[in-house]
Amino acid sequence: MKISIVMPAYNEENRIGRTLEEYCRFFDNIKKNKEIDYEILIVINGTTDNTEGIVKDYQKKYKEIKYLNFKQGGKGFAIVQGFKESLKGNSELIGFVDADMATSPEDFYDLVKNIGKGDGIIASRWKKGSKTERDFGKIIRSKGFNFLVRSLFLLPYEDTQCGAKIFRKKVVEKIISKIESLEWAFDVDLLYLAKKNHFKIIEYPTIWHDKKGSKIVPMLVPIKMASSVIRLRMIYSPFKFIVRLYNQLPKKIQMHNW
Secondary structure (H helix, E strand, C coil): CEEEEEEEECCCCCCHHHHHHHHHHHHHHHHHCCCCEEEEEEEEECCCCCHHHHHHHHHHHCCCEEEEEECCCCHHHHHHHHHHHHCCCCCCEEEEECCCCCCCHHHHHHHHHHCCCCCEEEEECCCCCCEEECCHHHHHHHHHHHHHHHHHHCCCCCCCCCCEEEEEHHHHHHHHHHCCCCCCCHHHHHHHHHHHCCCCEEEEECEEECCCCCCCCCCCHHHHHHHHHHHHHHHCCCCHHHHHHHHCCCHHHCCCCC
8 A cells, every 4th residue: 555645835944854854764664564655745835945955855865755846835725736646646545744743654654554444534633532732722723613614514523624634545536626725724625525425534533743833823813714614615505606706806805815
């Protein structure tokens, strides 16, 4: 069995090197034991630092590393491009993980080992058995967002946003062209489409290490995330025409990221 690990990277020159070293060292050992083959696909997006140069250096050491580089930014956009590239190969599993090592390679491999007969598996920071290092403010925001998602989409998951997910190739093939949101609601969109297509996605407790160096603005995040999932809910409803009309308004009077 082979897995493609998509890793979106935006201005990650200070962290990507250690992440690649840890992931490649771990999965090389797994590969030697003939448990699983792997490739790591870095999708650089909108970067202005030396992320590409560092990835190139690690390519010389580990042949399993590949990368794409786009001027356009956004995590959802990067993951979609990585998924499309992964579909060209022979990987049976296609997943993604954040570049900051919040999920260790050992914990990511736990997802591989526990996918069982499921069509996909997602790491959860809130499911019983998980361990997470997060401040109180982030916990409140995460729980509030999850309540909104559950209310709007009736998804059964306690944590849709954890940056570690794996899907079987058939799932990615089926839903990749149908994804509507590349912004804050990307993970919700991905899981909702999987549900609509009757795929079984397992939620599995994980160990999560909150990392410094985030490039998001905490005060704006709840607003952007809430508006994005509300917009997505409207897209998957008879009121989709409202979103279409909104998109025709001049950009200067549209709410950013809505």
